[in-house]
Amino acid sequence: MPAPAAYYRTGPAARSVEIMVKAGQDASSSFQNNSARDNANGEGNKSEPLLGVRMETLSSTNQFLFCTAGILFFYMIYGYVQEALFHISGMKSHALYLTLAQFALYSCFSYLEMRLQQQTRKIPIETYLFLAFLTLGTMGLSNLSLGYLNYPTQVIFKSCKLIPVMIGSVIIVGRRYGPIDISAVMLMCVGLAWFTLADSAVYPQFNYTGILIIMLALCADALIGNYQEKAMKQHDAGNTEVVLYSYGIGFGYLLAGLVGTGNFLHSVQYFNEDPVWKYSHVALYALSGYLGIKFVLTAIKLFGALVAVTVTTLRKALTMTLSFIVFSKPFTVQYLWSGLIILLGVSLNVYGKNRARIDPLLLQVWLRFSQRRSKAPLPADVQSV
Known part of the structure; x- marks a missing residue:
């Protein structure tokens, strides 16, 4: 039986309800007030244009719609082109060369942005040497894992970055986690195990090597977030600078590795078999990924991590749906149930934060x-x- 209205005006719970309602008013109004506050502080005038659009000229609602549409649009293209590339015969053996081309284009895009905005480097090169190594581990291993894994399986694993983050925090810093975080990780682990078992049963090319590779990529991704955020705050650096030097130096690392192992010329010959189709798709792949990153970072700045994570989670769900629709692959209902368990774990993690x-x-x-x-x-x- 629901409590009467008088209960919320008087009685022992009145003060707590009043406080929580007031906090709810503040939380719900923060969405509308973000851009106005930025403009009042002068921050809106300093924001980088996004596809030629200065966000401070838009209302808060239009900012949200613009960011959401950009994230969904560009990452849907990114996911589609990525899977299309790995459906080409022989491409899986040249995943690192594909990563090399991606790094080269990311570096070019960010270099042009920095020149247009007349920005200079603020973070020391020594910091970027390590940051580039982590970036290479994240992107290179992620692409490499597609040589062994079904694309939806890779997306599912990449949604569970909390697992290596929590394990690393417990081992390295001795951090303690509450029941919500622990429950979120347990749900993710159960969902991943179920999804992996389902994938191994219906996907003939399933290989546990891919699981190991994507887990290493997740570990690098878990490290890069904190390290990158610390460097940007300490030196007051922008996103474009971090992208340029992380991917630029990472390009040098990867090029040296491919040349040293003798795989560089072999990959060049493979891409030259159909250069127009392959390189045009690589260019679209890199451009959509780069613009997707810009939209995500803008959404985080304007609306916070909660909104950004919600939109990117929706994006991953749509990407997986598109993958099953466009690219023929076996499907089992266990994918759906295990995916829902993982989604519950991700939601619980977002709630806890x-x-x-x-x-x-x-x-x-x-x-x-x-x-x-x-x-x-x-x-x-x-x-x-």
Whole structure:
């Protein structure tokens, strides 16, 4: 039986409800106030244009729609072209050369951006030497894993970066985690195990080597986030600079490795068998990935990690759906159930990191639902939300 409206105006719970409703008002209004606050502080005038559009000229709603559309559009293209490339006969043996071309184009794009914006390097080269190594590990191993894994399996594993992050934090820093984080990781582990077993049963080219490679890529990805954020805050550096030097130096590492192993000329010969089709798709692959990164970083800056993670999670779900529709591959209902378990784990992780913002909003929804069932008037504080 729902509680009467008077309960929320008087009684022992009144003060706590009032506080949470007020916090909910602040959280729900923060979405609309972000761009206005940036403009008031002068931050909006300093923002980098995105596809020629200065975000401070748009309303908060239009900013959100623009960022969401950009993330979905460019990453859908990115995922489609990536899988199309690896469906070409022989491409799986040249995944690292594909990564080399991707690094070269990312470096060119970011170099042009820095020149147009007249930016200079702020982070020391010594920092970038290690950051480039992690970038190479993340991107190179991720592409290499597609030589062994089904594309949806790779996407699923990349959605579970929390697992190596938590393990590394416990071992290296001795950090303690609460029950929400532990539950999220357990759900992800169960979902990954179930998805992997389903994939091994229906996918004839399944190889556990791919699982090892993608896990190493996740470990590098888990390290790069914290290291990159620390360097950018310490030296007040922009995203474009980090992309240029991370991928530029990483290009040098990878080129030296391919030349040293004798695989460089072999890959060049392979790509020259059909250069127009292959290199045009590589260019589209790199351009869509680069623009997708720019939209994600802009969404994080404007709306915070919660909104960005929600949109990118939706993007991964749509990418997997597109993969099953466009590229013929076996399907089992176990994919769906295990994917839902992983999605629950990801959602629980997002909730654990944003409880201060999410709890008041959930309370507002519950109050409205309860009042409708009891057909009693809403409290004044709730009505104003």
